[in-house]
Amino acid sequence: MIRRVTGAAAAAVLLAGLAACGGGSEEGGAGSATELTYWMFQDRTPQAGEVVEKIRTDFEKANPGVKVNIVKIPKDDYNTKLGSALAGNTVPDVGILDQPLVSRFAQEGTIKEVPAGTLNEADFWEGALNTNKVGGKLYGFPIDHTAVALFYNKALVPTPPKTWDELKSISAAIHQKDPKVAGIVVPKGDGYGAWMWPGVVGGAGGQMVDEANKKILFDQAPAVEALQLWVDLLPSSPREITDSDQAFANGLAGMMISGPWDVATIKDQFPDLDFNVAPLPYKTTPAGNIGGENAVVFTKGKNEQLAWKWLQHLTNSTNNTVLAQALGGFPVNKEAAERDAATFGEQQQAFLEQLKVAQARPALPQWIQINDEIIAPALESALSGKMTAQEALTDAANKTRALLGWNS
Amino acid sequence: MASPVVAQRPAETPARPGRRRRPGIGRRDHLIGWLLIAPALVYFIIFLLYPALAALYYSFTEWDLHSAPIWVGLQNYTDLFFDDVKYPHFWKSIQVTLQYTLVAVPLTLVAALGQALLINAIRRGSNLFRLLLFLPVVTAEAAVGAIWRWLYDPQYGLVNAVLGLVGIPRQNWLNTPELVIPALAFIAAWQCGISMIIYLAGLKSIPESIREAAVIDGAGPVQRFFKVTVPMLRPTTFYLVVTGIIAALQVFGLVYVIFSGGGNRSVTGGPEQSGLAYVLHIYLYAFRYNAMGAACAMSFILLVFIMIITFVQFKFMKQEAS
Structure with a gap:
């Protein structure tokens, strides 16, 4: 008898456990409200959360019967989660998508093309808009954008360099004056360095890739000169100094290349550092790279019309500035950007200049892999002196051609 | 993904029990036995065995997580070993x-x-x-x-x-x-x-x-x-x-x-x-x-x-x- 009871109890407990695992299915929206699911990165600050919340309630007020369900996911996990969701058919209707992923998703048909008339191209900065274009077609809305620029320590660099020659001579002077201080934190041959590098290539009038004609261009003279610039900066900017944590903020380096997110961090953690930000020095043409967040509508999602409407709401001139600032970037809506430029603070102005000349990454599905696995190691072999800049880039370009099946 | 598994010490293996059934163990005991190990078994099947077998299947496909996997046979394996353009590192x-x-x-x-x-x-x-x-x-x-x-x-x-x-x-x-x-x-x-x-x-x-x-x-x-x-x-x-x-x-x-x-x-x-x-x-x-x-x-x-x-x-x- 006791045995039977135990058996039954065990079975009951087990079933309960299984039921608990299986639970948590979506509880449909109350009543007949249309529900839109939007995925975005986790907020950087509580204030940013409030901004997003206000934009959401405004949208719901303007569209009675609509409920926007915002799901926030830590940035590092976002792509993994999105991949699993797509594999498991639990996609959001609309959501943030990393710039370099847009072309892959577009070619797979995972995301929808922006219908004609949904977005007025003249309202947006071109660089940001181009990060959403694949083969000339538009697949998403830019939400905010960002770029890198030159941070400089005012105590060490009274006037920021405008050209590459000035950059080299200032860097040399800083290190000569005090051998314990480096001229500039030279970016490394890793995925992050490779992301910034096209901005430098652009500064010599070069390009990474000519997608239309299937040509690799980063073994040409401008790119070689750009890499050589970094190599030339190393003697006055030794790695044993710049590899130290927060070398620039600690006053161990006169300059560094970084994005607007570091302005807030440095001000917060190193209030005594007197620094400013200037556009990247260039050789022939002012240029810069671009990053930031795009938002796309997923093919497997629901409520497509509403999704586009939501993206229009996020990028209109009323909302875009506050939203972009909350996300750590700059408005992509020209009207908003021009109206609010003065409010961004001294250190942010350079980024605005930079964004006007920003160039989008090549819209190739394999670009992340090329960036990380081919270009980054090539930069590293030149920076470590194992190869010349030309050798490293010729090798990388050949590997990329082989990977893409391009002939030139 | 890579948490080191601390297994049981393999040092002393007990002698195998005799094949003959010991008296007093009926079908009900088997059922209870199964029930008792069921949570571990369910866990093993859902979270270890099934994913492992699925991974074996996917290893013969080209799959980007988004679209349907495409069967490519042993190509992933041969490419990994021999194609240093696709997998340089x-x-x-x-x-x-x-x-x-x-x-x-x-x-x-x-x-x-x-x-x-x-x-x-x-x-x-x-x-x-x-x-x-x-x-x-x-x-x-x-x-x-x-x-x-x-x-x-x-x-x-x-x-x-x-x-x-x-x-x-x-x-x-x-x-x-x-x-x-x-x-x-x-x-x-x-x-x-x-x-x-x-x-x-x-x-x-x-x-x-x-x-x-x-x-x-x-x-x-x-x-x-x-x-x-x-x-x-x-x-x-x-x-x-x-x-x-x-x-x-x-x-x-x-x-x-x-x-x-x-x-x-x-x-x-x-x-x-x-x-x-x-x-x-x-x-x-x-x-x-x-x-x-x-x-x-x-x-x-x-x-x-x-x-x-x-x-x-x-x-x-x-x-x-x-």
């Missing part, structure tokens, strides 16, 4: 992982045995020291990474400061390709707490009478260590070598945290891919480059490799105490 990641294993496992065992001997030797406060030496194991991997980034800092790092006292010049530990593996292995050795506890248990189980006999025979401390302690610990060492190698071949968390923690450092495996551990390589292809099929194939290559290594160890290493 596959062999590098194997080399890095083997080097790491060769350095980290012996270093961990020596550190663990050393700590166990010290704790075994003291009479008072051994609990406290055991706790302190075990702390690195229970510290979150992210915190470990952050701490060691600081310790290895080329300008302010404690490691350089200590080495400076004995006249060794400053090193840029995590940014010099040749120093990355030793630096990572040293962290692994610092986290040797579990091995230390197992060694400690092994030491406690050496009969006092053997030590006394050795003393009477005139053996000094060094002789006793090499002639008594080490041979008596052989089953323990064997177990730790086998599980240590399995864990080292799957090292991931530490490398990931060290080379990606904070800021915008990217996860491409340290300077010149010198810290590109095999599992990190799998991770990058699975979740960064959307090549899940190839990543699954890499996982299976690792599985087969670990099985071979373990088999060889069981076949050729001395396991019994002597």
Whole structure:
């Protein structure tokens, strides 16, 4: 008898456990409200959360019967989660998508093309808009954008360099004056360095890739000169100094290349550092790279019309500035950007200049892999002196051609 | 993904029970038996067996997680081994992982045995020291990474400061390709707490009478260590070598945290891919480059490799105490 009871109890407990695992299915929206699911990165600050919340309630007020369900996911996990969701058919209707992923998703048909008339191209900065274009077609809305620029320590660099020659001579002077201080934190041959590098290539009038004609261009003279610039900066900017944590903020380096997110961090953690930000020095043409967040509508999602409407709401001139600032970037809506430029603070102005000349990454599905696995190691072999800049880039370009099946 | 699994000690296998059914065990007992192991069984099937079989299937496909997998047969495997355009750092990641294993496992065992001997030797406060030496194991991997980034800092790092006292010049530990593996292995050795506890248990189980006999025979401390302690610990060492190698071949968390923690450092495996551990390589292809099929194939290559290594160890290493 006791045995039977135990058996039954065990079975009951087990079933309960299984039921608990299986639970948590979506509880449909109350009543007949249309529900839109939007995925975005986790907020950087509580204030940013409030901004997003206000934009959401405004949208719901303007569209009675609509409920926007915002799901926030830590940035590092976002792509993994999105991949699993797509594999498991639990996609959001609309959501943030990393710039370099847009072309892959577009070619797979995972995301929808922006219908004609949904977005007025003249309202947006071109660089940001181009990060959403694949083969000339538009697949998403830019939400905010960002770029890198030159941070400089005012105590060490009274006037920021405008050209590459000035950059080299200032860097040399800083290190000569005090051998314990480096001229500039030279970016490394890793995925992050490779992301910034096209901005430098652009500064010599070069390009990474000519997608239309299937040509690799980063073994040409401008790119070689750009890499050589970094190599030339190393003697006055030794790695044993710049590899130290927060070398620039600690006053161990006169300059560094970084994005607007570091302005807030440095001000917060190193209030005594007197620094400013200037556009990247260039050789022939002012240029810069671009990053930031795009938002796309997923093919497997629901409520497509509403999704586009939501993206229009996020990028209109009323909302875009506050939203972009909350996300750590700059408005992509020209009207908003021009109206609010003065409010961004001294250190942010350079980024605005930079964004006007920003160039989008090549819209190739394999670009992340090329960036990380081919270009980054090539930069590293030149920076470590194992190869010349030309050798490293010729090798990388050949590997990329082989990977893409391009002939030139 | 790569959490080291601490298996049961394989040392003493009980004799197989007789085939004949013992009296008094009826069908109901079988049912209850099944019910009792059911939670573990369900877990095993859903979270281990099914994913493993699914991964085996996907390893024969080209799959980006978004669209339907395309069957490509053995192509993932042949490309991984022979196509260095598609997978430029596959062999590098194997080399890095083997080097790491060769350095980290012996270093961990020596550190663990050393700590166990010290704790075994003291009479008072051994609990406290055991706790302190075990702390690195229970510290979150992210915190470990952050701490060691600081310790290895080329300008302010404690490691350089200590080495400076004995006249060794400053090193840029995590940014010099040749120093990355030793630096990572040293962290692994610092986290040797579990091995230390197992060694400690092994030491406690050496009969006092053997030590006394050795003393009477005139053996000094060094002789006793090499002639008594080490041979008596052989089953323990064997177990730790086998599980240590399995864990080292799957090292991931530490490398990931060290080379990606904070800021915008990217996860491409340290300077010149010198810290590109095999599992990190799998991770990058699975979740960064959307090549899940190839990543699954890499996982299976690792599985087969670990099985071979373990088999060889069981076949050729001395396991019994002597």
